[in-house]
Amino acid sequence: MSGIRGIVAAVGRTALQFAADLGGLAILFLRVLRTIPRLDIYELIRAAERFGWQSAPIIGLTAFFTGGIMVMQSLPYVEQLQAMRLLPWAASFATLREVGPVLIGLMFSGRVGSNNTAELGTMVVTEQVDALRLLAIDPYDLLIAPRFVAMVAMMVCLTIVGDAGAVIGAMVTARAMAGMEMFQFIQLMREQIHLADLASGLVKSGFFGAGIAVVSCYYGLATSGGAVGVGRAVNASVVASAVSIVVIDFAVTAVMGG
Amino acid sequence: MNAVIRRIARESRDFTALVIQAYVLLFRLRMRRAVVVRQAFELGNRSVVFIATTMSFIGLIMVLQSGYQAGRLIGDYSLLGPGYIQLLVREFAPTIGAMMLATRIGAGIAAELGSMTVTEQIDALRLCGAEPVEELVVPRLAACLVMVPALIILAGLFAEIAGMFAARLVFNVPFATFFELRLLTSGDVIVGAVKAMLFGAVIPLVSAFAGLSATRGSEGVGQATTRAVIHTSISIIFLDFAVNVLLYPVYAR
Amino acid sequence: MEALVDLAGVHLDALDGGPAVLDALDLALAPGTLTGLIGPPSSGKSVLLKLIAGLIRPNRGRAIVAGVDLLAGRAADKRQLQRSIGMLFQNNALFDSLTVFENVAFPLRRLPTPPTESEIGTRCKARIEEVGLGHAMDRFPHQLSGGMQKRAGIARATIAEPRLRLFDEPTAGLDPVTGARILALITELHRRDERGVTIIVSNEMDTLLAAVPRVILIDRGKVAWDGASALVDQAPDTVRGFITGEAA
Numbered sequence: 001m002s003g004i005r006g007i008v009a010a011v012g013r014t015a016l017q018f019a020a021d022l023g024g025l026a027i028l029f030l031r032v033l034r035t036i037p038r039l040d041i042y043e044l045i046r047a048a049e050r051f052g053w054q055s056a057p058i059i060g061l062t063a064f065f066t067g068g069i070m071v072m073q074s075l076p077y078v079e080q081l082q083a084m085r086l087l088p089w090a091a092s093f094a095t096l097r098e099v100g101p102v103l104i105g106l107m108f109s110g111r112v113g114s115n116n117t118a119e120l121g122t123m124v125v126t127e128q129v130d131a132l133r134l135l136a137i138d139p140y141d142l143l144i145a146p147r148f149v150a151m152v153a154m155m156v157c158l159t160i161v162g163d164a165g166a167v168i169g170a171m172v173t174a175r176a177m178a179g180m181e182m183f184q185f186i187q188l189m190r191e192q193i194h195l196a197d198l199a200s201g202l203v204k205s206g207f208f209g210a211g212i213a214v215v216s217c218y219y220g221l222a223t224s225g226g227a228v229g230v231g232r233a234v235n236a237s238v239v240a241s242a243v244s245i246v247v248i249d250f251a252v253t254a255v256m257g258g
Numbered sequence: 259m260n261a262v263i264r265r266i267a268r269e270s271r272d273f274t275a276l277v278i279q280a281y282v283l284l285f286r287l288r289m290r291r292a293v294v295v296r297q298a299f300e301l302g303n304r305s306v307v308f309i310a311t312t313m314s315f316i317g318l319i320m321v322l323q324s325g326y327q328a329g330r331l332i333g334d335y336s337l338l339g340p341g342y343i344q345l346l347v348r349e350f351a352p353t354i355g356a357m358m359l360a361t362r363i364g365a366g367i368a369a370e371l372g373s374m375t376v377t378e379q380i381d382a383l384r385l386c387g388a389e390p391v392e393e394l395v396v397p398r399l400a401a402c403l404v405m406v407p408a409l410i411i412l413a414g415l416f417a418e419i420a421g422m423f424a425a426r427l428v429f430n431v432p433f434a435t436f437f438e439l440r441l442l443t444s445g446d447v448i449v450g451a452v453k454a455m456l457f458g459a460v461i462p463l464v465s466a467f468a469g470l471s472a473t474r475g476s477e478g479v480g481q482a483t484t485r486a487v488i489h490t491s492i493s494i495i496f497l498d499f500a501v502n503v504l505l506y507p508v509y510a511r
Numbered sequence: 512m513e514a515l516v517d518l519a520g521v522h523l524d525a526l527d528g529g530p531a532v533l534d535a536l537d538l539a540l541a542p543g544t545l546t547g548l549i550g551p552p553s554s555g556k557s558v559l560l561k562l563i564a565g566l567i568r569p570n571r572g573r574a575i576v577a578g579v580d581l582l583a584g585r586a587a588d589k590r591q592l593q594r595s596i597g598m599l600f601q602n603n604a605l606f607d608s609l610t611v612f613e614n615v616a617f618p619l620r621r622l623p624t625p626p627t628e629s630e631i632g633t634r635c636k637a638r639i640e641e642v643g644l645g646h647a648m649d650r651f652p653h654q655l656s657g658g659m660q661k662r663a664g665i666a667r668a669t670i671a672e673p674r675l676r677l678f679d680e681p682t683a684g685l686d687p688v689t690g691a692r693i694l695a696l697i698t699e700l701h702r703r704d705e706r707g708v709t710i711i712v713s714n715e716m717d718t719l720l721a722a723v724p725r726v727i728l729i730d731r732g733k734v735a736w737d738g739a740s741a742l743v744d745q746a747p748d749t750v751r752g753f754i755t756g757e758a759a
Contacts, residue, residue, distance in 0.1 A: 058488060072502035073349050076510040077341075098323055103495070106357055110487040114365075118480030125476055172385040177506065227376050229477030231369040239308065240485055242361045246315040251320050257326060374606075381566050382604040386667070387594045414673035 021240070024222070029214045031140055032148045037147035047150035049168045055154075062107050063100065063162035070095050075178060087178065089192035091170045096163055096193065099252040102249060103142030104129050104162045105208035108155055109241035112231060113216040116147060119239040120220025121230040129221070144221075146215040155209030156202050163198065206253050211244040269277030272466050276391065280463060283396045290397070295399035301363055302409070308362050309355065309413050315433065316354055320345075321424040322507060329429065338452045339435030340442070342421055348446040351414035353498045356457035358492040359406060360414070364465035367398055368486030371469025372479040390470065398462045406458030407451070445509035449501065456497050513578075514673065515708045516563055521572035523558065523732075532558050533569065534732035541675075542706040544618045545698065547719045547740070548728035549712070551716040556712045557601060559729065560677045563710070564596050565589045577674060594622070597673035601680050603664040605652040611663045612648045615639055616672040617709045637672060642696060665693065669700055676700065676709045682718065690715070694722045 009089065074090035123129050132139050167189070174180040219237035225230050283289070321342060328335055371394060374380055380390050420435065425431035465486035472482035515536065523533040532555050540546065550556050561567045562574065565581055579592040584723075597618075605614050615635045619626060624633070639648055642662040652660055661681060669676060678697060682690035683697040694711075701709040713719045720726065720740040728736040736746050 005342065011310045013397055042495060058492065061492065062495050065495045068499050069349070071354075071494075071497075072506065073345065075506075077511065093327070094323070098319065103357075106361070107488070107491060110361070110491055111484065114480070114487060118477055121480060122476040143285045148334055172395075177503065186428040230476055231372055233367040234480040234483040235369045238361050238365050238483070239310050243308070243312055244318075246312045250315045250319050250322075253322050377602055377607075378600045378604040379606055381561065381564075382598075382600060382606070382667075384566060384590075385593050385596055385598050386618040387563060387590075387671070388617070389590065 014098055015186055019185065020220075026212055026219050028144075028218045028221075031212070032145050032217075035138070035140045035145040038141050039149065040142050041146075042120045043142055044146035044150055047147050047248070049152055051112045051150055051154040052157060053215055054115065055108055055158060057109050059104050059158050059162045060165045062103055063165030064169035064172075066099060066103055067091065067095060067166035067171075068173035070166075070178065071170045071173040078238070079178075084156045084180065085188060086192075087174060087180060088188040091174070092167060093195055093197060095170070095196045098201070098204075098249075098253075099165055100162055101171055101201045101204040101208060102245060104159050104205065105155070105212065105245045106242060108151075108158065108209070109216070109245065110238060112151065112154070113212045113237050113241050114234045116151075116213075116216040117220040117223075117234050118230055120217060121223035121233045122160045124221060124228065125226055125230060139221075144217050147217060148210070151213040152209035153207050155205045155212070159202055159205035163201065200256055203256075204249060207248050210244050211248050212241050215241045215244050263410045269471070273464075274382065276395070276467050276470075277433045277463055279391050280395050280399050283376050283392050284399060289400060291391070293397045294305045294400045297397050298365050298405050300421065301401055304366065305359060305405075305409055306412070309358060309409055310416050313355060313413040313416040314420035315353075316350070317420035318424045319336045320350065320417070321421035322428065325425060325431075328418075335425070335429055335431045336435060337441075338425055338429070338431055339422075340438045343436070343439060344441045344446055345442075345443060346414050346417055349450075349498075349502075351417060352410050352450050352453035352457060353494065354474075355410040356406070356412035356453075356461065357491055359409060359457075360461055360465075360494060361487055363402065363406075363462050364486045364490045365460060365483050368464040368469040368472075368483045369479060371466055372472035373469055373480035375472045375482075376474055376478045395462070395466045395470075399459065399465060402462040403455065404459045406461060407454040408436055410450075410454045410457070443509065445505075449505050449509045452505065453501055454500060456501070457494055460493045461490055464493055513541075513576055514539040515544070516544050517573070517575040518563075519573040520543045521562070521569045521735040523555075523562065523567065524570050531732050533562070534573070536729075536733055538727070538734060540708050540710075540739075542708060544725065545701050545709045545711075546725040546727055547711050547713060547723040548729060548733070549714065549719070554729045555732045556729050557679055560679055560710065563675070564598050564677060565593055567595065571587065578709050581637060592725050594618075594671065595673050596675045596677065597668035597671065599661070599664045599679060599681055601683070603660045605663055605667070607652050607709050610649050610651055611639065611644060611655070611666075612636075614652070614663060615670050616664045616665065618665060635666075638666045638670050639663075643692070658685045661685065661693065665696065672704070674704070674707045677709060678709070678711045680712055680714070682713060682715055686728070687718070694718060695727070698722055698725060 070091040071087065074087060078084055078087045078090055120129075129139050129143075132142065169181045171185045174185050175182055216237050219233045219240065223233040225232070321338070322336060324342065325335065328338055374394075383390050383393060422436040423435055425436065428435055468482045468486035468489060472478045518538040521533055521536045521538075522531060527534050536559070539655060547554050548559070558567060562569060562581070563576055565576065565579075569582055577592055579588050579597065581589070606617065609615075609617065614633055614637060616631050619631045619634065620656065625631070629707070636645070636648070641647055642665055643657060643661055644666065644759050647655060647659060652663070655663065665678070667682065668678075676697075681693050681697060685693065697709065697711060701707065711719065711723060720743065723740055725738070726736075727734060740747065
């Protein structure tokens with residue numbers, strides 16, 4: 001009997017924690033929105049630069065391989081239907097609209113999001129955030145709002161970079177595995193891929209950036225317990241970011257109708 | 259630049275040494291069964307809800323996207339189910355499932371081992387007559403080699419079921435089409451299985467290495483967790499690409 | 512008698528390119544030595560302890576502990592050596608997922624021929640009682656106070672009757688009474704093993720000098736002074752200044 005009670009208690013605890021986190025995230029999001037007009041521009045530029053450079057190589061590499069993977073997955077279908085013309089479209093369409101933003105989002109969250117949580121967490125644990133408050137500086141102006149805007153902006157930029165990388169990866173793979181010349185690939189892509197495909201992917205990335213920003217800042221600010229606590233916070237932040245990416249993706253997809 | 263190259267070379271050498279040591283110990287079955295079982299249990303426990311949630315949403319998204327396009331281009335949804343199953347088994351369940359697990363399991367392993375490293379518990383282990391790789395890494399490797407493929411199968415199931423409901427509710431596609439296995443070949447299953455097993459090894463090894471190389475200071479454990487997630491994710495994507503290329507003859511008819 | 516710890520010209524580079532952590536350091540400790548190890552912050556005391564324990568490898572020099580060459584020796588020999596070394600770390604380094612009893616029993620269970628469970632139980636309980644933690648045997652490290660954690664760490668470090676006992680700041684952060692009790696315990700354990708070596712790193716001069724017959728001062732990676740505690744007054748001014756707290 002106590003086994004069942006134990007399970008119910010555990011589920012209850014998890015549900016309460018989940019609700020608390022959800023509430024906390026919402027509150028942070030609203031505070032950030034309110035603070036955006038007042039944010040520190042200098043911090044914004046610094047953050048944007050850091051986030052951009054931190055993850056550009058990783059994202060470029062990921063995108064390159066992703067493009068190649070999508071070609072490999074489309075190739076059997078295209079070959080069977082004897083419709084090689086469709087290869088560029090088949091490979092790039094899903095990449096630009098969906099797979100690209102999601103994988104880039106996961107990479108961004110793993111790199112920038114977790115670094116952000118670690119940084120904020122360390123500041124909290126070493127009482128720097130308290131020190132700011134005592135100096136009558138609102139941490140949100142200086143720290144949170146600039147990072148939020150920077151992450152949204154950088155996600156969009158990096159997705160553009162990533163899309164380029166994916167196309168290159170796709171081209172190289174198509175050449176190597178299917179003998180399709182690169183200029184032919186580009187030609188067919190230009191005929192078949194529309195701006196709307198690219199744009200919808202970028203819009204998604206923007207939303208992902210917002211989600212990653214809110215989640216990583218929330219867990220960073222809620223850190224407690226020294227170096228080990230920072231590790232725990234990063235852990236929680238990365239996991240929650242992944243969930244938020246997936247949920248936001250679903251919401252945006254459903255609303256935009258593909 | 260020189261220093262960076264030297265550091266990468268040193269880390270690669272250390273990581274290779276760790277992998278070899280771990281596998282040698284694994285094949286000699288040098289591990290405590292109880293510890294492995296407990297690890298496996300914890301891994302599964304920690305990840306089931308996470309995988310269920312994320313993969314269900316992924317399934318919804320994938321079917322919605324494919325459905326919108328199928329409706330717009332060919333107006334025929336009959337291939338939606340079978341095609342979806344094939345892609346799921348061969349590509350998306352192993353890869354995206356592993357990426358999710360890299361986040362959940364990998365971050366966890368790195369945080370645990372990283373905390374032990376910065377509090378000198380790893381040094382203490384050595385002086386207590388234990389060998390850190392044997393004590394900490396091998397059990398996690400063994401547990402992941404079993405649990406990660408299992409969780410990937412689970413991931414596929416959740417994505418399949420969620421996709422099935424999405425297709426029915428949004429496009430009026432009958433449930434039955436999502437049980438049609440006619441496009442699925444043994445080649446697809448082999449490729450999916452190979453990927454699942456590879457990823458099952460990559461996640462614990464890369465994450466443990468990141469945790470054990472954590473540096474002192476408040477950021478040490480956090481940075482180790484970051485490294486674990488990133489390096490594991492990149493490895494998964496790269497290995498996925500490599501398997502797709504190398505095993506192409508296996509799954510392309 | 513051959514030295515248990517034999518260091519000559521030991522050199523350890525700094526990881527960030529700064530001044531060397533250990534600079535051509537010479538040290539010889541014969542069996543039966545009980546010595547304190549003191550020095551300014553970042554002088555290399557803790558690093559030296561870890562080097563002697565085989566946890567850090569020197570870049571150059573000769574480092575032989577209990578006959579095992581730390582620079583060129585085989586890994587298997589080093590692992591064997593580490594079984595006869597017990598160390599209390601600065602932050603105790605207790606395994607947080609294990610209870611006090613399981614922490615103390617850990618080294619015994621990892622011996623090449625482990626004793627039976629009942630033997631382990633008896634020995635561990637006895638040592639745990641001896642350090643005054645009999646009532647806290649089934650608690651986890653995070654449930655213990657700082658002093659209790661230290662005592663648990665000492666129990667674990669000494670349970671396998673190691674030849675070489677290293678204590679890094681065993682009394683830091685403890686009240687004087689508990690601190691004195693711990694030093695008494697350490698010296699008692701040393702007394703029971705005449706052929707072993709005990710090294711105590713500490714910054715609490717008065718209590719340390721009263722407890723150990725010999726003291727070694729490390730400064731900037733080198734041995735600055737090595738002599739009997741009783742003769743500290745005869746040390747050079749700069750050295751004595753550090754020890755007694757007077758301005759040099």
